[in-house]
Amino acid sequence: MQQTIKEVQQEIVDSFAAFGDWMDRYEYLIELGRDLPVIDEQKKQEERLIKGCQSRVWLDTEYRDGRLWFTADSDAIITKGIISLLIQVYNGRTPDEILAADNSFIDEIGLRENLSPTRANGLVAMMEQIRGDALKFKSQQD
Amino acid sequence: MIQNKEKIRSLFPYLQSAGCGGRQLIYFDNAATTQKPRSVIDAATRWLADSNANVHRAVYGLAAAATEHYEAGREAVRELINAQAREEIVITSGTTASINLLANVYGQRYIRPGDEILLSEGEHHSNIVPWQMLCERTGAHLRYFSVKEDGQWDMEEAERILSEGKVRMVSAAHISNVLGIVNPVAELTVLAHRYGAVIHIDGAQGIVHAGIDVQEIPCDFYSFSGHKLYALTGTGVLYGRRDLLETLPPWMGGGEMVDTVTYSSTTYAPIPLRFEAGTPNFIAAATLRPAVDFVTSIDIAQVRKNEEEMTAWLMHEMNSIDGLRIYGAGGHKAPLVSFTVEGAHHSDIAVLLDKMGVAVRSGQMCSEPLLNKFGQTGVVRVSLAAYNTMQECEVFISSLRRVLEMLR
Numbered sequence: 001m002q003q004t005i006k007e008v009q010q011e012i013v014d015s016f017a018a019f020g021d022w023m024d025r026y027e028y029l030i031e032l033g034r035d036l037p038v039i040d041e042q043k044k045q046e047e048r049l050i051k052g053c054q055s056r057v058w059l060d061t062e063y064r065d066g067r068l069w070f071t072a073d074s075d076a077i078i079t080k081g082i083i084s085l086l087i088q089v090y091n092g093r094t095p096d097e098i099l100a101a102d103n104s105f106i107d108e109i110g111l112r113e114n115l116s117p118t119r120a121n122g123l124v125a126m127m128e129q130i131r132g133d134a135l136k137f138k139s140q141q142d
Numbered sequence: 143m144i145q146n147k148e149k150i151r152s153l154f155p156y157l158q159s160a161g162c163g164g165r166q167l168i169y170f171d172n173a174a175t176t177q178k179p180r181s182v183i184d185a186a187t188r189w190l191a192d193s194n195a196n197v198h199r200a201v202y203g204l205a206a207a208a209t210e211h212y213e214a215g216r217e218a219v220r221e222l223i224n225a226q227a228r229e230e231i232v233i234t235s236g237t238t239a240s241i242n243l244l245a246n247v248y249g250q251r252y253i254r255p256g257d258e259i260l261l262s263e264g265e266h267h268s269n270i271v272p273w274q275m276l277c278e279r280t281g282a283h284l285r286y287f288s289v290k291e292d293g294q295w296d297m298e299e300a301e302r303i304l305s306e307g308k309v310r311m312v313s314a315a316h317i318s319n320v321l322g323i324v325n326p327v328a329e330l331t332v333l334a335h336r337y338g339a340v341i342h343i344d345g346a347q348g349i350v351h352a353g354i355d356v357q358e359i360p361c362d363f364y365s366f367s368g369h370k371l372y373a374l375t376g377t378g379v380l381y382g383r384r385d386l387l388e389t390l391p392p393w394m395g396g397g398e399m400v401d402t403v404t405y406s407s408t409t410y411a412p413i414p415l416r417f418e419a420g421t422p423n424f425i426a427a428a429t430l431r432p433a434v435d436f437v438t439s440i441d442i443a444q445v446r447k448n449e450e451e452m453t454a455w456l457m458h459e460m461n462s463i464d465g466l467r468i469y470g471a472g473g474h475k476a477p478l479v480s481f482t483v484e485g486a487h488h489s490d491i492a493v494l495l496d497k498m499g500v501a502v503r504s505g506q507m508c509s510e511p512l513l514n515k516f517g518q519t520g521v522v523r524v525s526l527a528a529y530n531t532m533q534e535c536e537v538f539i540s541s542l543r544r545v546l547e548m549l550r
């Protein structure tokens with residue numbers, strides 16, 4: 001039985017709660033970023049590029065069996081770490097699940113500044129695109 | 143004359159405060175905006191409380207006081223840059239507004255199809271885009287002279303382009319917000335004039351770290367932002383040589399900039415009010431007075447010497463870091479250093495430095511073409527002001543080393 005989005009988010013929150021200070025949190029994010037499979041250069045097309053002033057994010061979405069599958073990459077490792085968290089949460093979900101979810105867990109793990117609209121790191125735009133894709137595939141489905 | 147660094151620091155509430163969210167950051171993003179001295183903050187608070195009235199309009203005493211403060215800001219700028227007359231100082235909302243104003247009014251009066259506008263390759267978007275828009279409107283062409291590998295201007299190329307005789311306007315930064323080199327603006331002014339062009343200098347950084355005497359360096363226009371020079375945000379200056387300014391039409395129409403208005407036509411006010419349509423940000427502009435007073439109260443020679451020492455030390459330490467590249471290592475350096483490090487992304491470096499308590503800038507620096515030229519999507523920048531110390535530089539360098547250990 002697949003965990004719900006809420007459950008995965010709670011797991012992430014719990015694992016972050018175990019970290020003593022910001023150093024450990026960021027060390028962990030960097031590790032996650034390193035472990036995120038690099039996106040196929042071919043998929044790093046201009047049209048897949050979400051351009052922020054700080055870092056750049058590439059997002060590729062596939063729709064299979066009523067679920068969305070994401071591959072994403074960034075040139076900045078901390079951004080990649082956060083992408084990795086978002087993928088853990090959203091990969092293999094139905095459009096409805098994605099559209100019903102919120103990202104307050106990012107707040108709870110002390111990374112809110114990364115998802116505030118002033119942070120021009122492409123993550124906000126990435127989230128918009130994930131939701132946009134969910135909406136698009138949902139309307140195809142209906 | 144204030145000589146002591148501790149004394150200077152004591153004038154800035156930010157440096158005494160617990161900082162934002164209880165974290166006192168070492169503030170190394172002064173090229174973006176500076177912290178404010180207490181005199182500026184207090185003056186603004188006082189004027190908001192006791193002399194808030196619209197300027198240049200009403201006859202009652204309150205309005206006269208507000209107008210006096212606003213005009214004192216203008217006079218402070220005139221003194222600072224040694225302009226001949228207060229009419230030469232147009233108050234704007236910032237460098238960006240100054241350049242847009244200039245491109246519009248100068249363009250309307252003087253730029254024709256086939257004319258050329260010459261910029262350096264090292265300009266802030268604010269000193270590129272308004273000229274691109276002007277070229278689109280008028281059919282003029284934009285030309286660029288090169289910035290060399292070490293960040294210095296290629297003056298020979300500038301002269302070669304000027305000597306073709308089509309350039310009407312040269313516009314270039316006194317100090318680039320990325321490269322931090324004090325550019326040879328005196329020489330460029332001579333060249334521009336020799337070949338019949340006028341010259342505008344973007345002094346957003348230059349006014350802080352080099353200063354300008356517009357009689358000694360007789361540029362035609364000079365612009366800067368008050369907020370980078372310790373005044374409040376929303377203030378800026380366009381200096382223009384009087385005889386030239388007088389020939390220029392207004393840009394924005396509205397209150398204040400008029401002489402006589404009928405339903406069908408209008409005659410315009412004399413300079414500088416012709417260019418100041420609408421209610422200006424008068425409280426902020428008035429803080430140019432205490433801001434300039436602060437700048438002239440410190441022993442500037444001493445401050446510059448200290449900044450040079452810090453800059454030299456920073457660059458020396460940075461150069462010892464493997465894979466670190468400084469952009470603009472040549473020439474006379476202002477305390478503004480941009481760099482990249484191989485194997486570490488600029489935004490990662492800035493995020494982690496922030497966590498360690500040092501505020502630096504990262505990204506494109508509003509200078510995408512220049513960064514593209516150097517093959518980068520972004521850089522990290524440290525920029526100092528009069529209140530920064532060698533000890534802060536040491537914290538920055540040791541933090542940077544720790545950050546790079548985490549990232550590489």
Ligand SMILES: Cc1ncc(COP(=O)(O)O)c(C=O)c1O
Pocket residue numbers: 173174236237238239266268269315317318319344345346347367
């Ligand atoms: C060289 C240069 N020009 C122009 C600007 C634009 O100034 P403002 O945003 O205050 O209009 C800046 C500010 O970063 C700058 O450094």
